[in-house]
Amino acid sequence: MIRPHLKFLRQRTPIRSLATCLLLFLNPFATDTAAATVDDKRPNVLLVFIDDMGWEDFSCFGNHDAQTPHIDEMASEGVRFEQFYVNSPICSPSRTAISTGHYPQRWRIGSYLSNRDHNEQRGIAQWLDPKAPMLARSLKQSGYATGHFGKWHMGGQRNVDDAPYITEYGFDESLTNFEGMGPKLLPLTLKPGDEEPGRIWADAERLGDGYRWMQRSEITGGFVDAAIPFIQRAKAKQQPFYINLWPDDVHSPFWPPVDQWADGKRGLYLSVLEEMDRQLGKLFDVIRNDEELRNNTLVLICSDNGPEKDAGSAGPFRGYKTHLYEGGLRSSLIAWGPGLVKRSGEVDRTSVFSAIDLVPTLLDLTSSDHPAGAQFDGESVLSAITGDGGSRTSPLFFRRPPDRDAYYGVSDLPDLAMRKGKWKLLCEYDGSSAELYNLNEDRGETTDVAAAHPNVVQEMSVAVVAWHRSLPNDNGATYRDKPRKKGRPR
Numbered sequence: 001m002i003r004p005h006l007k008f009l010r011q012r013t014p015i016r017s018l019a020t021c022l023l024l025f026l027n028p029f030a031t032d033t034a035a036a037t038v039d040d041k042r043p044n045v046l047l048v049f050i051d052d053m054g055w056e057d058f059s060c061f062g063n064h065d066a067q068t069p070h071i072d073e074m075a076s077e078g079v080r081f082e083q084f085y086v087n088s089p090i091c092s093p094s095r096t097a098i099s100t101g102h103y104p105q106r107w108r109i110g111s112y113l114s115n116r117d118h119n120e121q122r123g124i125a126q127w128l129d130p131k132a133p134m135l136a137r138s139l140k141q142s143g144y145a146t147g148h149f150g151k152w153h154m155g156g157q158r159n160v161d162d163a164p165y166i167t168e169y170g171f172d173e174s175l176t177n178f179e180g181m182g183p184k185l186l187p188l189t190l191k192p193g194d195e196e197p198g199r200i201w202a203d204a205e206r207l208g209d210g211y212r213w214m215q216r217s218e219i220t221g222g223f224v225d226a227a228i229p230f231i232q233r234a235k236a237k238q239q240p241f242y243i244n245l246w247p248d249d250v251h252s253p254f255w256p257p258v259d260q261w262a263d264g265k266r267g268l269y270l271s272v273l274e275e276m277d278r279q280l281g282k283l284f285d286v287i288r289n290d291e292e293l294r295n296n297t298l299v300l301i302c303s304d305n306g307p308e309k310d311a312g313s314a315g316p317f318r319g320y321k322t323h324l325y326e327g328g329l330r331s332s333l334i335a336w337g338p339g340l341v342k343r344s345g346e347v348d349r350t351s352v353f354s355a356i357d358l359v360p361t362l363l364d365l366t367s368s369d370h371p372a373g374a375q376f377d378g379e380s381v382l383s384a385i386t387g388d389g390g391s392r393t394s395p396l397f398f399r400r401p402p403d404r405d406a407y408y409g410v411s412d413l414p415d416l417a418m419r420k421g422k423w424k425l426l427c428e429y430d431g432s433s434a435e436l437y438n439l440n441e442d443r444g445e446t447t448d449v450a451a452a453h454p455n456v457v458q459e460m461s462v463a464v465v466a467w468h469r470s471l472p473n474d475n476g477a478t479y480r481d482k483p484r485k486k487g488r489p490r
Contacts, residue, residue, distance in 0.1 A: 042143075042240040042366055043340055044231075044297040046287070047358075048280065049098065049244065051091065051151055051251040054307030054327070056315030057273060061332045063313065066270040070281030071301060071334065078299075078336035080347045081384075085354040085419070086305055089321055089328030090401045092153050094304040094355065095246075099154070099169075100132045101359030101376035103397065105471040107132055111401035113179070115158035122402045123475035127155025127163040133374035135359045137170025139242045142368035145234040147173045149223040150246030152180030156207050165208060175226045177219065177248055178204035185223070187216035189255050200253075216255040217272070220247040221279040228286055235293070240366070245283065249276040252308055269311040295339030298365065298385070300358070302333040309408045318445040322404040324417035324426055325445055329398060331355075335385050340365075342387050351384045352391040352419070361385060395420040395460075397467045402476030415476065418464040423456055429468060429477055431461035 056062045060072040060080060087097035092113045093104030104110065108125040119126050136146045148171045155163035157179040165181045166174035176184045178201035186204060188197035197215065205211050214222055227243055234241040249272045256262065256271035287293045306314050306321045306328040319325030335341055356378030363370055364380045384390040398417040405413055414426035414435065422440040427433055434457045436450040450457050 041238075041296050043337070044234075044240050044293065045139075045242045045362055045366070046283075046297060046299045047098075047242075047244050047246075048299065048301040049095070049150070049246045050276070050301070050303045051246070051248040052305065052308050052312065052321055053250050053273070053303035053332075054312030054314045055303075055317060055330050055332050056313040057250075057303075057307065058332055058334075060334075062315055065266075066274050068273065068277040070277050070284055074284060074299060074301060074336040075334045076345050077338060078334055078341055078345075079343045079385075081333040081335070081351060082347065082349045083352045084302065084331055084333035085329050085352075085396060086303070086331050087329075087355050087396075087398065088401070089305045089319075089323055089398075090404070091151075091251075091304050093401070095152070095154055096128055096132075098304075098355035098358060099128075099134055099136070101135065101356050101374065101378040102132070103356065103377050103471065105399055105474070106377075108472050108474070109154070110399060110474045110476070111403050113153060113155065113157050113160070116160055119160075121475065122479050123473060124402065126160050128169070130164050130168050132169075133359075133371040133376070134170045135362060136242060136244075138363055138368055138371050139366060140170045140172065142366065143240065144366070144368075145230070145237075145239045145241040146171045146243075147227065147230045147241070148244040148246070149175050149227045149230075150177070150220075150244060151248040151251075152176045152246070154180075156181035157204075161207055171244075173226075173230060175223060177201075178207070181208040183208065183210035184212075185219050186211050186213050187219060187255070188213050189216055189253075190258055191255070192258055192261050194258075215257075216249075217257045217275060218279075220249050220276050221282070223247060224279055224283045227283060231286065231293070242362075242366075245280075246304075247276055247280070249273075250312065252311065254311070265310050269308075273312075298335065298337040298340050298362075300333065300335055300385075302355075303331045306330070316444050320408050322401060322407045322413075323410070324398050324400055324414050326424070326439075326443065329417075337386070340386055343389075348384075348389050350391070351381070351389045352396075353381045353384055354378070354392070354396055357381045357392050395463065397464055399468055399471070400476065402474040402479045403481050405476065405479075406481075416464045416468055418460050418467075420460060420463075423460065425450075425457065425460040425464065427461055427464065429465070431465045434461055436460075 059067045060075040086094045088094040093109045096104035096109045140146045163181050174182045190197045254268035254272045260271045262271045309320045314327030317326035319327035360376050360378050360380040364382050379392045396419040415429045417426045424437045424439050426435045434450050435448045437445045
C-alpha cells in the first residue's frame with residue numbers, strides 16, 4: 001500500500017546527556033589557529049557533496065552552457081581549488097573516503113553498492129562497517145550537532161534492507177533518498193504532457209521508517225528545508241554543527257521542472273544543474289545573511305566523482321565517471337568562510353589534496369580529537385583550506401571499481417593509478433602496461449611519456465602495486481559484468 005504522506009518516525013540513535021554535551025562544548029581549544037574566531041566559538045561545517053558532477057560544470061569553473069550563480073557567489077568570496085581529488089571515480093567508495101579519511105577499499109567498498117548478489121559477485125561489502133572512523137561520530141563526540149541530508153549510498157539499497165541506519169554512524173538526524181536507511185524523500189517524476197506523476201525506486205519505502213514522495217526536481221530543496229531548521233536549532237543551543245548536504249539531482253535519470261524541460265541528455269542535465277544551484281542558494285543565503293553564521297561557518301562544495309558521459313563536463317580532463325583518468329577523479333572544490341578562510345576570490349591552481357584529507361583537516365579545524373587508532377590515509381591540510389595553500393606530502397593512490405574494467409567505449413581501463421608530484425601513473429594490477437603523464441605540462445593526459453622515464457615508471461609502479469596488495473581484495477581481476485537491462489539505474 002502506498003503511503004505518500006507518512007510522518008517521519010523517530011530513528012534509532014543514542015541520546016547524549018545534556019551534561020556531557022556541555023562539558024564537551026566547554027572544553028578549551030587553541031585560539032592561535034585558523035579554527036579560532038573572534039568569539040572563540042568552534043566553527044560550523046557544511047559539506048555539499050554533489051552526485052556525478054563534472055569538474056567544469058560550475059560556471060565559475062568554465063561552464064558556458066549553464067549558469068550556477070549561487071555557487072559562483074560562494075566562490076567569489078572564497079577559494080576555488082583546481083587540483084582537488086576524490087578517492088574513487090564512483091559514488092559509494094568516494095562517499096566512504098570523504099566520511100572516514102581512509103581509502104575506501106580498506107572497508108571493502110570499491111564500487112557502488114548494489115543488491116546482495118551483485119555486491120558478493122564483485123567482492124565488496126553490503127554496507128560500510130559502523131566501526132569505521134566516521135568524521136561525523138568524532139565531531140558528535142566533540143560536542144557537535146551532526147546532520148546528514150541527502151544521498152547516502154553506503155548501505156541500505158535495493159534488497160539490502162538490514163543495513164545500519166545512518167544515525168548509527170554518528171549523525172543526530174538524517175534525511176536521505178532511496179539509497180539509505182531511515183527517513184527519506186522519494187521521487188515523483190513529471191515531464192511535459194504527463195497528467196499524473198510517475199514514481200521511481202518505490203521499493204525503497206521499506207528501507208527504514210518514514211518516507212515522503214515529492215517531485216524529483218524539488219528534492220534538493222527538500223533536503224535544504226530539513227537542514228535549515230537543524231541549523232537554527234543548533235544555533236539556538238549555541239552548539240556548533242556539522243552537516244552533510246549531498247544532493248543527487250545531477251545523477252541520471254534527469255528530471256528538471258516541467259517548465260525548464262530541455263532537449264537531449266545534455267540539455268536535461270544542464271536544466272537540473274541550474275535548478276539544483278537555485279535550491280542550494282536558499283541554504284547559502286541563510287548562512288551568508290546571518291552575521292554569526294557567516295563569520296563562523298566553513299562551506300565546502302565539491303562532487304563525488306566525474307561526470308556521466310554526454311551529461312556533465314570534465315573540461316580539459318580525459319575520461320569520465322568510473323575512469324582513473326583525471327576526468328573521473330578531479331573534482332571542482334570551493335571553500336567559503338569569510339571568518340575562517342584567509343583568501344577571498346582566489347583560484348588555487350597548485351595545492352594538491354583529496355577527500356580523505358578533509359577528515360583530519362576538519363578535525364583539526366574544529367579542535368576535535370582524532371579517533372584512537374584510526375591511522376588516517378588522509379593528511380591534515382588546514383593551511384590549504386584556511387591559509388595560503390599547500391599540498392599533502394604523500395602520494396595519492398587509486399583502484400578502479402571491480403566492475404569497471406571496460407566502460408564508456410574503453411575496453412581495457414587501467415586497474416590502478418598514482419599521483420606523485422607532477423607525475424600521474426596508471427597501470428594494471430601487476431604494474432604492467434604502465435602509462436605516465438606529466439600533469440604540469442599535460443593535464444589532459446594526452447601524451448604518454450613512460451618510455452622516456454623508465455626509472456619513474458619503475459618506482460611508481462612498485463609503490464602503487466604494493467599499496468594495492470596491502471588492501472583487501474575485490475574481484476576486479478575476475479569479475480565480468482553481465483549485460484544490464486535497458487533502463488536499469490545505477
